[in-house]
Amino acid sequence: MQEVIQQLVNGISLGSIYGLIALGYTMVYGIIRLINFAHGDIYMIGAFVGYFAIRNFNLSFLPALLVAMAVCAALGTAIERLAYRPLRNSTRIAALITAIGVSFLIQNAALLAWTPDPRSYPDVFPLRTYEIGGVFVDNRQITILSVAVALMVVLHYIVNFTQIGRAMRAVAIDADTARLMGIDVDRVISFTFALGSALAAAAGVLVGIYYNRIEPTMGAMPGLKAFVAAVLGGIGVIPGAMLGGLVMGVAEVAVVALTASTWKDAVAFAILIVILLVKPAGLLGRQVREKV
Amino acid sequence: MLTVENLNVYYGGIHALKGVSFQVRQREIVTLIGANGAGKTTTLKTISGLVRARNGKISYQDRDISSTPAHIIARDGLCHVPEGRRVFANMTVAENLALGAYHRRDQQGIKRDLEWVYELFPRLAERRQQLAGTLSGGEQQMLAIGRGLMSHPRLLLLDEPSMGLAPLLVREIFEIVKQINASGMTVLLVEQNAHMALSVADTAYVLETGRIVFSGPAREVAANKQVREAYLGA
Ligand SMILES: Nc1ncnc2c1ncn2[C@@H]1O[C@H](COP(=O)(O)OP(=O)(O)O)[C@@H](O)[C@H]1O
Ligand SMILES: [Mg+2]
Numbered sequence: 001m002q003e004v005i006q007q008l009v010n011g012i013s014l015g016s017i018y019g020l021i022a023l024g025y026t027m028v029y030g031i032i033r034l035i036n037f038a039h040g041d042i043y044m045i046g047a048f049v050g051y052f053a054i055r056n057f058n059l060s061f062l063p064a065l066l067v068a069m070a071v072c073a074a075l076g077t078a079i080e081r082l083a084y085r086p087l088r089n090s091t092r093i094a095a096l097i098t099a100i101g102v103s104f105l106i107q108n109a110a111l112l113a114w115t116p117d118p119r120s121y122p123d124v125f126p127l128r129t130y131e132i133g134g135v136f137v138d139n140r141q142i143t144i145l146s147v148a149v150a151l152m153v154v155l156h157y158i159v160n161f162t163q164i165g166r167a168m169r170a171v172a173i174d175a176d177t178a179r180l181m182g183i184d185v186d187r188v189i190s191f192t193f194a195l196g197s198a199l200a201a202a203a204g205v206l207v208g209i210y211y212n213r214i215e216p217t218m219g220a221m222p223g224l225k226a227f228v229a230a231v232l233g234g235i236g237v238i239p240g241a242m243l244g245g246l247v248m249g250v251a252e253v254a255v256v257a258l259t260a261s262t263w264k265d266a267v268a269f270a271i272l273i274v275i276l277l278v279k280p281a282g283l284l285g286r287q288v289r290e291k292v
Numbered sequence: 293m294l295t296v297e298n299l300n301v302y303y304g305g306i307h308a309l310k311g312v313s314f315q316v317r318q319r320e321i322v323t324l325i326g327a328n329g330a331g332k333t334t335t336l337k338t339i340s341g342l343v344r345a346r347n348g349k350i351s352y353q354d355r356d357i358s359s360t361p362a363h364i365i366a367r368d369g370l371c372h373v374p375e376g377r378r379v380f381a382n383m384t385v386a387e388n389l390a391l392g393a394y395h396r397r398d399q400q401g402i403k404r405d406l407e408w409v410y411e412l413f414p415r416l417a418e419r420r421q422q423l424a425g426t427l428s429g430g431e432q433q434m435l436a437i438g439r440g441l442m443s444h445p446r447l448l449l450l451d452e453p454s455m456g457l458a459p460l461l462v463r464e465i466f467e468i469v470k471q472i473n474a475s476g477m478t479v480l481l482v483e484q485n486a487h488m489a490l491s492v493a494d495t496a497y498v499l500e501t502g503r504i505v506f507s508g509p510a511r512e513v514a515a516n517k518q519v520r521e522a523y524l525g526a
Contacts, residue, residue, distance in 0.1 A: 163390075163394065166383070166387060166390060166391055166394075167391070167394060169380070169382075169383060170380055170383075170391055173380050173381065173382065173383075174378055174380065176342050176362075176374075176378075177374060177378040177380070178391075179341070179342065179361075179362040179363050179366065180340060180342070180362065180366055180371070180372050180374060181363075181366060181391050181392060181394045181395075181439070181443070182363050182366035182367040182394050182395035182443065183363055183391075183394055183395075184361075184363045185363070
Protein backbone atom coordinates (compact mmCIF):
# COMPACT_ATOMS: atom_id res chain seq x y z
CA MET A 1 0.00 0.00 0.00
CA GLN A 2 2.75 2.43 0.97
CA GLU A 3 4.50 1.46 -2.22
CA VAL A 4 1.39 2.29 -4.23
CA ILE A 5 1.02 5.68 -2.60
CA GLN A 6 4.71 6.31 -3.08
CA GLN A 7 4.43 5.62 -6.80
CA LEU A 8 1.33 7.75 -6.97
CA VAL A 9 3.23 10.69 -5.46
CA ASN A 10 6.01 10.21 -7.99
CA GLY A 11 3.52 9.81 -10.82
CA ILE A 12 1.63 12.94 -9.92
CA SER A 13 4.83 14.99 -9.77
CA LEU A 14 5.84 13.79 -13.21
CA GLY A 15 2.29 14.10 -14.48
CA SER A 16 1.90 17.71 -13.43
CA ILE A 17 4.96 18.50 -15.56
CA TYR A 18 3.41 16.74 -18.55
CA GLY A 19 0.22 18.63 -17.80
CA LEU A 20 1.96 22.01 -17.92
CA ILE A 21 3.48 21.20 -21.30
CA ALA A 22 0.25 19.68 -22.59
CA LEU A 23 -1.62 22.91 -21.86
CA GLY A 24 0.41 24.73 -24.49
CA TYR A 25 -0.31 22.11 -27.13
CA THR A 26 -3.97 22.12 -26.38
CA MET A 27 -4.43 25.90 -26.27
CA VAL A 28 -2.61 26.44 -29.53
CA TYR A 29 -4.47 23.60 -31.18
CA GLY A 30 -7.76 24.94 -29.85
CA ILE A 31 -7.18 28.31 -31.39
CA ILE A 32 -5.45 27.67 -34.73
CA ARG A 33 -5.76 23.88 -35.17
CA LEU A 34 -2.00 23.45 -35.31
CA ILE A 35 0.10 20.88 -33.48
CA ASN A 36 3.00 23.08 -32.47
CA PHE A 37 5.82 20.58 -32.72
CA ALA A 38 8.30 23.17 -31.52
CA HIS A 39 6.57 23.25 -28.15
CA GLY A 40 8.84 20.60 -26.60
CA ASP A 41 11.84 22.66 -27.64
CA ILE A 42 10.44 25.75 -26.01
CA TYR A 43 10.27 23.68 -22.84
CA MET A 44 13.95 22.82 -23.32
CA ILE A 45 14.85 26.49 -23.81
CA GLY A 46 12.94 27.28 -20.64
CA ALA A 47 15.06 24.77 -18.73
CA PHE A 48 18.25 26.36 -20.08
CA VAL A 49 17.17 29.93 -19.41
CA GLY A 50 16.40 28.91 -15.83
CA TYR A 51 19.78 27.20 -15.61
CA PHE A 52 21.67 30.32 -16.72
CA ALA A 53 19.53 32.60 -14.61
CA ILE A 54 20.41 30.60 -11.51
CA ARG A 55 24.02 29.78 -12.29
CA ASN A 56 25.23 32.96 -14.02
CA PHE A 57 22.96 35.56 -12.53
CA ASN A 58 22.59 34.06 -9.08
CA LEU A 59 18.84 34.31 -9.14
CA SER A 60 16.88 32.25 -6.67
CA PHE A 61 14.23 29.78 -7.76
CA LEU A 62 11.17 32.00 -8.16
CA PRO A 63 12.83 34.87 -10.07
CA ALA A 64 14.60 32.35 -12.30
CA LEU A 65 11.29 30.66 -12.99
CA LEU A 66 9.70 33.98 -13.94
CA VAL A 67 12.61 34.95 -16.19
CA ALA A 68 12.42 31.61 -18.01
CA MET A 69 8.68 32.04 -18.46
CA ALA A 70 9.05 35.57 -19.79
CA VAL A 71 11.83 34.65 -22.24
CA CYS A 72 9.88 31.70 -23.57
CA ALA A 73 6.68 33.72 -23.84
CA ALA A 74 8.59 36.09 -26.11
CA LEU A 75 10.13 33.19 -28.03
CA GLY A 76 6.74 31.54 -28.51
CA THR A 77 5.13 34.68 -29.91
CA ALA A 78 8.14 35.26 -32.16
CA ILE A 79 7.86 31.74 -33.58
CA GLU A 80 4.17 32.23 -34.23
CA ARG A 81 4.77 35.54 -35.91
CA LEU A 82 7.66 34.47 -38.11
CA ALA A 83 6.85 30.86 -38.90
CA TYR A 84 3.14 30.20 -38.49
CA ARG A 85 1.34 33.46 -39.19
CA PRO A 86 2.47 33.66 -42.83
CA LEU A 87 0.97 30.19 -43.29
CA ARG A 88 -2.33 30.91 -41.56
CA ASN A 89 -4.26 30.48 -44.78
CA SER A 90 -2.30 27.64 -46.32
CA THR A 91 -2.87 23.93 -45.87
CA ARG A 92 -2.57 22.32 -42.48
CA ILE A 93 0.17 20.03 -43.67
CA ALA A 94 2.30 23.02 -44.66
CA ALA A 95 1.98 24.47 -41.17
CA LEU A 96 2.66 21.09 -39.58
CA ILE A 97 5.84 20.57 -41.59
CA THR A 98 6.94 24.09 -40.71
CA ALA A 99 6.38 23.32 -37.04
CA ILE A 100 8.62 20.26 -37.32
CA GLY A 101 11.19 22.44 -39.08
CA VAL A 102 11.10 25.02 -36.29
CA SER A 103 11.59 22.23 -33.77
CA PHE A 104 14.73 21.00 -35.55
CA LEU A 105 15.98 24.54 -35.88
CA ILE A 106 15.72 25.28 -32.16
CA GLN A 107 17.15 21.93 -31.17
CA ASN A 108 20.14 22.24 -33.45
CA ALA A 109 20.78 25.83 -32.49
CA ALA A 110 20.82 24.69 -28.87
CA LEU A 111 23.20 21.82 -29.67
CA LEU A 112 25.50 24.29 -31.35
CA ALA A 113 25.35 26.85 -28.59
CA TRP A 114 25.39 24.58 -25.58
CA THR A 115 26.98 21.31 -26.84
CA PRO A 116 25.17 17.97 -26.58
CA ASP A 117 26.62 17.27 -23.14
CA PRO A 118 24.13 17.08 -20.32
CA ARG A 119 24.54 19.66 -17.58
CA SER A 120 23.61 19.29 -13.99
CA TYR A 121 21.19 21.89 -12.74
CA PRO A 122 22.45 24.26 -10.10
CA ASP A 123 21.30 23.39 -6.62
CA VAL A 124 18.60 25.88 -5.76
CA PHE A 125 17.08 23.80 -3.03
CA PRO A 126 19.09 21.56 -0.82
CA LEU A 127 17.19 18.32 -1.08
CA ARG A 128 15.07 17.59 1.95
CA THR A 129 13.02 14.45 2.27
CA TYR A 130 10.05 14.02 4.53
CA GLU A 131 8.53 10.76 5.59
CA ILE A 132 4.80 10.68 6.08
CA GLY A 133 3.56 7.25 7.18
CA GLY A 134 6.22 5.42 5.24
CA VAL A 135 5.78 7.49 2.08
CA PHE A 136 8.70 9.70 1.08
CA VAL A 137 8.04 13.13 -0.28
CA ASP A 138 10.83 15.57 -0.98
CA ASN A 139 10.77 19.32 -1.13
CA ARG A 140 11.36 19.28 -4.89
CA GLN A 141 8.24 17.25 -5.47
CA ILE A 142 6.33 19.62 -3.25
CA THR A 143 7.69 22.57 -5.23
CA ILE A 144 6.76 20.99 -8.55
CA LEU A 145 3.27 20.26 -7.38
CA SER A 146 2.64 23.64 -5.84
CA VAL A 147 4.05 25.55 -8.81
CA ALA A 148 2.05 23.43 -11.24
CA VAL A 149 -1.15 23.83 -9.27
CA ALA A 150 -0.61 27.57 -8.84
CA LEU A 151 0.00 28.04 -12.58
CA MET A 152 -3.05 25.99 -13.47
CA VAL A 153 -5.20 28.07 -11.13
CA VAL A 154 -3.87 31.27 -12.69
CA LEU A 155 -4.50 29.90 -16.17
CA HIS A 156 -8.00 28.81 -15.23
CA TYR A 157 -8.71 32.29 -13.94
CA ILE A 158 -7.33 33.98 -17.06
CA VAL A 159 -9.23 31.76 -19.46
CA ASN A 160 -12.55 31.87 -17.66
CA PHE A 161 -12.78 35.20 -15.94
CA THR A 162 -10.86 37.80 -17.92
CA GLN A 163 -11.71 39.63 -21.09
CA ILE A 164 -8.68 38.25 -22.94
CA GLY A 165 -9.59 34.73 -21.79
CA ARG A 166 -13.11 35.16 -23.09
CA ALA A 167 -11.60 36.39 -26.35
CA MET A 168 -9.39 33.27 -26.51
CA ARG A 169 -12.41 31.03 -26.14
CA ALA A 170 -14.36 33.06 -28.69
CA VAL A 171 -11.57 32.83 -31.27
CA ALA A 172 -11.28 29.10 -30.64
CA ILE A 173 -14.98 28.65 -31.34
CA ASP A 174 -15.41 31.01 -34.28
CA ALA A 175 -12.65 33.40 -35.33
CA ASP A 176 -14.67 35.36 -37.88
CA THR A 177 -17.46 36.09 -35.46
CA ALA A 178 -14.85 37.04 -32.86
CA ARG A 179 -13.54 39.63 -35.34
CA LEU A 180 -17.02 41.06 -35.62
CA MET A 181 -16.92 41.65 -31.85
CA GLY A 182 -13.86 43.86 -32.34
CA ILE A 183 -11.46 41.15 -31.18
CA ASP A 184 -8.00 41.41 -32.70
CA VAL A 185 -7.55 37.75 -33.56
CA ASP A 186 -3.81 38.06 -34.25
CA ARG A 187 -3.25 39.53 -30.83
CA VAL A 188 -5.26 36.79 -29.17
CA ILE A 189 -3.24 34.15 -31.00
CA SER A 190 0.02 35.82 -29.91
CA PHE A 191 -1.23 35.86 -26.36
CA THR A 192 -2.11 32.18 -26.53
CA PHE A 193 1.39 31.28 -27.72
CA ALA A 194 2.87 33.44 -24.96
CA LEU A 195 0.79 31.74 -22.31
CA GLY A 196 1.46 28.20 -23.54
CA SER A 197 5.18 28.85 -23.94
CA ALA A 198 5.46 30.34 -20.46
CA LEU A 199 3.88 27.21 -18.98
CA ALA A 200 6.28 25.01 -20.94
CA ALA A 201 9.20 27.09 -19.66
CA ALA A 202 8.01 26.59 -16.09
CA ALA A 203 7.88 22.84 -16.73
CA GLY A 204 11.43 23.00 -18.07
CA VAL A 205 12.79 24.67 -14.95
CA LEU A 206 10.87 22.24 -12.71
CA VAL A 207 12.28 19.26 -14.58
CA GLY A 208 15.77 20.66 -14.30
CA ILE A 209 15.35 20.89 -10.56
CA TYR A 210 13.67 17.50 -10.22
CA TYR A 211 15.99 15.40 -12.39
CA ASN A 212 18.98 17.68 -12.01
CA ARG A 213 19.96 17.19 -15.61
CA ILE A 214 19.27 19.14 -18.80
CA GLU A 215 20.45 18.82 -22.41
CA PRO A 216 19.43 20.28 -25.78
CA THR A 217 17.54 17.15 -26.87
CA MET A 218 15.57 16.90 -23.65
CA GLY A 219 12.46 18.41 -25.25
CA ALA A 220 11.71 15.62 -27.68
CA MET A 221 10.37 12.87 -25.44
CA PRO A 222 8.46 14.94 -22.87
CA GLY A 223 7.15 16.99 -25.80
CA LEU A 224 5.71 13.88 -27.41
CA LYS A 225 4.34 12.58 -24.14
CA ALA A 226 2.71 15.88 -23.33
CA PHE A 227 1.21 15.86 -26.81
CA VAL A 228 -0.23 12.42 -26.07
CA ALA A 229 -1.51 13.80 -22.77
CA ALA A 230 -3.27 16.60 -24.63
CA VAL A 231 -4.88 14.13 -27.04
CA LEU A 232 -5.77 11.85 -24.14
CA GLY A 233 -7.56 14.67 -22.33
CA GLY A 234 -9.23 15.89 -25.49
CA ILE A 235 -7.18 18.23 -27.65
CA GLY A 236 -8.35 21.81 -27.33
CA VAL A 237 -9.88 21.17 -23.90
CA ILE A 238 -7.89 22.91 -21.17
CA PRO A 239 -8.87 20.81 -18.11
CA GLY A 240 -8.36 17.77 -20.36
CA ALA A 241 -4.67 18.61 -20.76
CA MET A 242 -4.17 18.69 -17.00
CA LEU A 243 -6.02 15.43 -16.52
CA GLY A 244 -4.22 13.82 -19.45
CA GLY A 245 -0.87 14.88 -18.02
CA LEU A 246 -1.63 13.35 -14.63
CA VAL A 247 -2.83 10.09 -16.17
CA MET A 248 0.30 9.90 -18.31
CA GLY A 249 2.59 10.56 -15.36
CA VAL A 250 0.96 7.97 -13.15
CA ALA A 251 0.82 5.41 -15.97
CA GLU A 252 4.48 5.88 -16.74
CA VAL A 253 5.55 5.49 -13.13
CA ALA A 254 3.32 2.45 -12.73
CA VAL A 255 4.79 0.80 -15.80
CA VAL A 256 8.31 1.39 -14.55
CA ALA A 257 7.41 -0.01 -11.12
CA LEU A 258 5.69 -3.09 -12.49
CA THR A 259 7.83 -3.98 -15.50
CA ALA A 260 11.17 -2.86 -16.76
CA SER A 261 11.99 0.79 -17.18
CA THR A 262 12.69 0.18 -20.85
CA TRP A 263 8.90 0.21 -21.31
CA LYS A 264 8.73 3.70 -19.82
CA ASP A 265 8.44 5.54 -23.13
CA ALA A 266 6.35 2.89 -24.85
CA VAL A 267 3.46 3.46 -22.50
CA ALA A 268 2.81 6.90 -23.99
CA PHE A 269 2.36 5.47 -27.43
CA ALA A 270 0.28 2.57 -26.19
CA ILE A 271 -2.02 5.12 -24.58
CA LEU A 272 -2.13 7.15 -27.79
CA ILE A 273 -3.11 4.12 -29.86
CA VAL A 274 -5.76 3.02 -27.39
CA ILE A 275 -7.29 6.47 -27.09
CA LEU A 276 -7.38 6.93 -30.86
CA LEU A 277 -9.14 3.58 -31.21
CA VAL A 278 -11.55 3.83 -28.30
CA LYS A 279 -12.32 7.52 -27.76
CA PRO A 280 -10.62 9.73 -30.31
CA ALA A 281 -12.20 12.88 -28.85
CA GLY A 282 -10.28 12.26 -25.61
CA LEU A 283 -11.43 11.88 -22.02
CA LEU A 284 -13.02 15.32 -21.70
CA GLY A 285 -13.42 16.08 -25.39
CA ARG A 286 -16.74 16.45 -27.07
CA GLN A 287 -17.30 14.83 -30.40
CA VAL A 288 -17.52 18.01 -32.43
CA ARG A 289 -17.90 18.62 -36.07
CA GLU A 290 -14.68 19.78 -37.70
CA LYS A 291 -14.68 23.45 -38.54
CA VAL A 292 -14.88 24.14 -42.25
CA MET B 293 -23.44 57.21 -43.44
CA LEU B 294 -22.47 54.24 -45.63
CA THR B 295 -21.73 54.40 -49.33
CA VAL B 296 -20.85 51.34 -51.36
CA GLU B 297 -19.56 51.96 -54.83
CA ASN B 298 -19.06 49.49 -57.61
CA LEU B 299 -18.11 46.54 -55.43
CA ASN B 300 -16.69 43.47 -57.14
CA VAL B 301 -16.11 40.37 -55.05
CA TYR B 302 -14.79 37.01 -56.21
CA TYR B 303 -14.57 33.64 -54.48
CA GLY B 304 -11.86 32.05 -56.56
CA GLY B 305 -13.49 31.94 -59.98
CA ILE B 306 -16.99 32.81 -58.76
CA HIS B 307 -17.91 36.42 -59.40
CA ALA B 308 -20.24 36.93 -56.42
CA LEU B 309 -20.77 40.71 -56.53
CA LYS B 310 -20.76 42.43 -59.89
CA GLY B 311 -20.50 46.15 -59.36
CA VAL B 312 -22.82 46.63 -56.41
CA SER B 313 -23.50 50.23 -55.38
CA PHE B 314 -25.89 51.55 -52.76
CA GLN B 315 -26.25 54.00 -49.92
CA VAL B 316 -27.45 53.95 -46.35
CA ARG B 317 -28.42 57.29 -44.85
CA GLN B 318 -28.32 58.07 -41.17
CA ARG B 319 -31.30 56.82 -39.11
CA GLU B 320 -32.77 54.86 -42.02
CA ILE B 321 -33.71 51.21 -42.21
CA VAL B 322 -32.40 50.03 -45.56
CA THR B 323 -33.16 46.55 -46.73
CA LEU B 324 -31.32 44.41 -49.21
CA ILE B 325 -33.54 41.61 -50.47
CA GLY B 326 -32.88 38.82 -52.89
CA ALA B 327 -33.04 35.09 -53.41
CA ASN B 328 -30.70 32.56 -51.88
CA GLY B 329 -27.25 32.95 -53.43
CA ALA B 330 -27.86 36.47 -54.72
CA GLY B 331 -24.88 37.85 -52.80
CA LYS B 332 -26.54 39.44 -49.76
CA THR B 333 -24.28 37.85 -47.17
CA THR B 334 -21.24 38.56 -49.30
CA THR B 335 -22.21 42.22 -49.40
CA LEU B 336 -22.40 42.44 -45.62
CA LYS B 337 -19.18 40.48 -45.11
CA THR B 338 -17.39 42.81 -47.47
CA ILE B 339 -18.63 45.86 -45.61
CA SER B 340 -17.59 44.47 -42.23
CA GLY B 341 -14.18 43.42 -43.53
CA LEU B 342 -14.48 39.62 -43.38
CA VAL B 343 -14.26 39.40 -47.16
CA ARG B 344 -12.15 41.66 -49.37
CA ALA B 345 -13.43 43.21 -52.56
CA ARG B 346 -11.25 43.01 -55.65
CA ASN B 347 -12.23 46.57 -56.38
CA GLY B 348 -14.78 49.16 -55.46
CA LYS B 349 -15.05 51.44 -52.48
CA ILE B 350 -16.81 51.37 -49.14
CA SER B 351 -17.06 54.61 -47.20
CA TYR B 352 -18.38 54.67 -43.69
CA GLN B 353 -18.84 58.06 -42.04
CA ASP B 354 -16.87 59.60 -44.91
CA ARG B 355 -13.86 57.34 -44.47
CA ASP B 356 -12.73 54.63 -46.86
CA ILE B 357 -12.86 51.33 -44.96
CA SER B 358 -12.26 49.01 -47.93
CA SER B 359 -8.99 47.79 -46.49
CA THR B 360 -9.55 48.32 -42.77
CA PRO B 361 -9.27 45.14 -40.65
CA ALA B 362 -12.61 43.74 -39.48
CA HIS B 363 -11.96 44.25 -35.78
CA ILE B 364 -11.14 47.93 -36.31
CA ILE B 365 -14.34 48.43 -38.30
CA ALA B 366 -16.29 46.77 -35.49
CA ARG B 367 -14.69 49.08 -32.93
CA ASP B 368 -15.77 52.03 -35.02
CA GLY B 369 -19.47 51.42 -34.43
CA LEU B 370 -20.27 49.31 -37.46
CA CYS B 371 -21.73 46.07 -36.16
CA HIS B 372 -22.48 43.02 -38.27
CA VAL B 373 -24.86 40.42 -36.80
CA PRO B 374 -23.99 37.42 -38.95
CA GLU B 375 -26.26 34.99 -40.76
CA GLY B 376 -27.14 31.89 -38.77
CA ARG B 377 -26.72 33.72 -35.42
CA ARG B 378 -23.21 32.37 -34.74
CA VAL B 379 -23.55 32.69 -30.99
CA PHE B 380 -20.68 31.24 -28.94
CA ALA B 381 -22.46 28.02 -28.09
CA ASN B 382 -20.49 26.84 -25.07
CA MET B 383 -20.49 30.22 -23.38
CA THR B 384 -23.31 31.61 -21.29
CA VAL B 385 -25.74 34.26 -22.47
CA ALA B 386 -24.03 36.77 -20.18
CA GLU B 387 -20.58 35.92 -21.59
CA ASN B 388 -21.83 36.30 -25.14
CA LEU B 389 -23.18 39.73 -24.28
CA ALA B 390 -19.92 40.68 -22.55
CA LEU B 391 -18.05 39.75 -25.73
CA GLY B 392 -20.27 42.11 -27.67
CA ALA B 393 -18.84 44.91 -25.54
CA TYR B 394 -15.31 43.51 -25.85
CA HIS B 395 -13.63 46.68 -27.04
CA ARG B 396 -15.48 49.11 -24.78
CA ARG B 397 -14.04 50.62 -21.63
CA ASP B 398 -16.98 52.78 -20.49
CA GLN B 399 -18.33 50.56 -17.71
CA GLN B 400 -21.32 52.85 -17.15
CA GLY B 401 -22.34 52.72 -20.79
CA ILE B 402 -21.91 48.94 -20.91
CA LYS B 403 -24.14 48.57 -17.90
CA ARG B 404 -26.80 50.80 -19.44
CA ASP B 405 -26.73 48.88 -22.72
CA LEU B 406 -26.94 45.56 -20.89
CA GLU B 407 -30.05 46.75 -19.10
CA TRP B 408 -31.48 47.92 -22.40
CA VAL B 409 -30.78 44.56 -24.08
CA TYR B 410 -32.43 42.68 -21.21
CA GLU B 411 -35.38 45.05 -21.50
CA LEU B 412 -35.70 44.43 -25.24
CA PHE B 413 -35.29 40.67 -24.75
CA PRO B 414 -36.61 39.67 -21.32
CA ARG B 415 -36.09 36.04 -22.24
CA LEU B 416 -32.34 36.61 -22.34
CA ALA B 417 -32.47 38.10 -18.86
CA GLU B 418 -34.13 34.94 -17.56
CA ARG B 419 -31.49 32.79 -19.20
CA ARG B 420 -28.35 34.81 -18.53
CA GLN B 421 -26.44 31.91 -16.97
CA GLN B 422 -27.60 29.37 -19.55
CA LEU B 423 -25.22 28.16 -22.29
CA ALA B 424 -26.03 29.85 -25.58
CA GLY B 425 -26.03 26.51 -27.39
CA THR B 426 -29.01 25.35 -25.33
CA LEU B 427 -31.24 28.27 -26.40
CA SER B 428 -33.99 27.89 -28.99
CA GLY B 429 -33.45 29.32 -32.47
CA GLY B 430 -35.45 32.44 -31.70
CA GLU B 431 -33.60 33.03 -28.45
CA GLN B 432 -30.27 32.57 -30.21
CA GLN B 433 -31.30 35.20 -32.74
CA MET B 434 -32.20 37.55 -29.90
CA LEU B 435 -28.83 36.86 -28.33
CA ALA B 436 -27.03 37.53 -31.60
CA ILE B 437 -28.80 40.87 -31.95
CA GLY B 438 -28.34 41.69 -28.26
CA ARG B 439 -24.64 40.86 -28.51
CA GLY B 440 -24.43 43.24 -31.46
CA LEU B 441 -26.19 45.99 -29.54
CA MET B 442 -23.70 45.60 -26.70
CA SER B 443 -21.07 47.20 -28.95
CA HIS B 444 -23.25 50.32 -29.01
CA PRO B 445 -23.13 50.56 -32.80
CA ARG B 446 -24.11 53.46 -34.98
CA LEU B 447 -24.80 51.19 -37.94
CA LEU B 448 -26.23 47.72 -37.47
CA LEU B 449 -25.99 45.13 -40.26
CA LEU B 450 -28.49 42.31 -39.79
CA ASP B 451 -28.18 39.19 -41.94
CA GLU B 452 -31.47 37.31 -42.19
CA PRO B 453 -32.67 37.67 -38.62
CA SER B 454 -35.92 35.87 -39.51
CA MET B 455 -34.28 32.77 -40.94
CA GLY B 456 -35.82 29.56 -39.63
CA LEU B 457 -38.13 31.26 -37.15
CA ALA B 458 -41.87 30.75 -36.62
CA PRO B 459 -44.06 33.58 -37.99
CA LEU B 460 -44.90 34.91 -34.56
CA LEU B 461 -41.24 35.18 -33.63
CA VAL B 462 -40.45 36.79 -36.97
CA ARG B 463 -42.97 39.50 -36.18
CA GLU B 464 -41.45 39.97 -32.74
CA ILE B 465 -37.93 40.30 -34.14
CA PHE B 466 -39.01 42.86 -36.74
CA GLU B 467 -40.84 44.83 -34.06
CA ILE B 468 -37.55 44.97 -32.13
CA VAL B 469 -35.67 46.07 -35.24
CA LYS B 470 -38.07 48.99 -35.52
CA GLN B 471 -37.53 49.86 -31.85
CA ILE B 472 -33.77 49.72 -32.27
CA ASN B 473 -34.02 52.04 -35.24
CA ALA B 474 -36.31 54.39 -33.34
CA SER B 475 -33.64 54.67 -30.66
CA GLY B 476 -31.41 56.32 -33.26
CA MET B 477 -29.52 53.43 -34.79
CA THR B 478 -29.17 53.06 -38.53
CA VAL B 479 -30.01 49.59 -39.83
CA LEU B 480 -29.04 47.66 -42.95
CA LEU B 481 -31.29 44.63 -43.05
CA VAL B 482 -30.67 41.67 -45.33
CA GLU B 483 -33.63 39.38 -45.85
CA GLN B 484 -35.08 36.61 -47.97
CA ASN B 485 -38.38 37.35 -46.27
CA ALA B 486 -39.02 40.29 -48.60
CA HIS B 487 -42.53 40.89 -47.40
CA MET B 488 -41.57 41.59 -43.79
CA ALA B 489 -38.40 43.46 -44.74
CA LEU B 490 -40.23 45.82 -47.09
CA SER B 491 -42.84 46.52 -44.44
CA VAL B 492 -40.29 47.92 -41.97
CA ALA B 493 -37.73 49.50 -44.31
CA ASP B 494 -37.50 53.04 -45.63
CA THR B 495 -35.38 52.19 -48.63
CA ALA B 496 -34.94 48.91 -50.48
CA TYR B 497 -32.48 47.38 -52.89
CA VAL B 498 -33.11 44.16 -54.76
CA LEU B 499 -30.09 41.98 -55.43
CA GLU B 500 -30.10 39.37 -58.18
CA THR B 501 -27.05 37.18 -58.88
CA GLY B 502 -24.60 39.81 -57.69
CA ARG B 503 -26.30 42.86 -59.23
CA ILE B 504 -28.71 45.44 -57.87
CA VAL B 505 -31.71 45.27 -60.17
CA PHE B 506 -34.19 47.53 -58.36
CA SER B 507 -33.98 50.24 -55.79
CA GLY B 508 -36.09 52.95 -54.29
CA PRO B 509 -38.31 53.76 -51.35
CA ALA B 510 -39.50 50.48 -49.82
CA ARG B 511 -43.12 51.29 -50.56
CA GLU B 512 -42.41 51.77 -54.27
CA VAL B 513 -40.26 48.67 -54.53
CA ALA B 514 -43.03 46.70 -52.82
CA ALA B 515 -45.50 48.00 -55.37
CA ASN B 516 -43.34 47.17 -58.37
CA LYS B 517 -44.96 44.48 -60.52
CA GLN B 518 -41.80 42.51 -61.24
CA VAL B 519 -40.71 42.58 -57.61
CA ARG B 520 -44.14 41.42 -56.52
CA GLU B 521 -44.05 38.52 -58.94
CA ALA B 522 -40.51 37.47 -58.15
CA TYR B 523 -40.27 38.07 -54.40
CA LEU B 524 -43.69 38.59 -52.91
CA GLY B 525 -45.49 35.70 -54.54
CA ALA B 526 -48.16 37.93 -55.98
N1 LIG C 1 -17.03 31.04 -49.03
C1 LIG C 1 -17.49 30.92 -50.28
N2 LIG C 1 -16.76 30.27 -51.22
C2 LIG C 1 -17.21 30.17 -52.49
N3 LIG C 1 -18.36 30.66 -52.93
C3 LIG C 1 -19.13 31.31 -52.04
C4 LIG C 1 -18.75 31.48 -50.68
N4 LIG C 1 -19.71 32.17 -50.05
C5 LIG C 1 -20.66 32.42 -50.96
N5 LIG C 1 -20.32 31.91 -52.18
C6 LIG C 1 -21.09 32.04 -53.41
O1 LIG C 1 -21.31 33.40 -53.65
C7 LIG C 1 -22.65 33.63 -54.08
C8 LIG C 1 -23.35 34.57 -53.14
O2 LIG C 1 -23.50 33.96 -51.88
P1 LIG C 1 -24.10 34.70 -50.61
O3 LIG C 1 -23.50 36.03 -50.51
O4 LIG C 1 -23.99 33.80 -49.46
O5 LIG C 1 -25.64 34.83 -51.04
P2 LIG C 1 -26.93 35.11 -50.16
O6 LIG C 1 -26.52 35.58 -48.82
O7 LIG C 1 -27.67 36.13 -50.94
O8 LIG C 1 -27.69 33.82 -50.10
C9 LIG C 1 -23.30 32.25 -54.16
O9 LIG C 1 -23.20 31.82 -55.49
C10 LIG C 1 -22.47 31.42 -53.26
O10 LIG C 1 -22.47 30.08 -53.68
MG1 LIG D 1 -26.99 34.78 -47.00
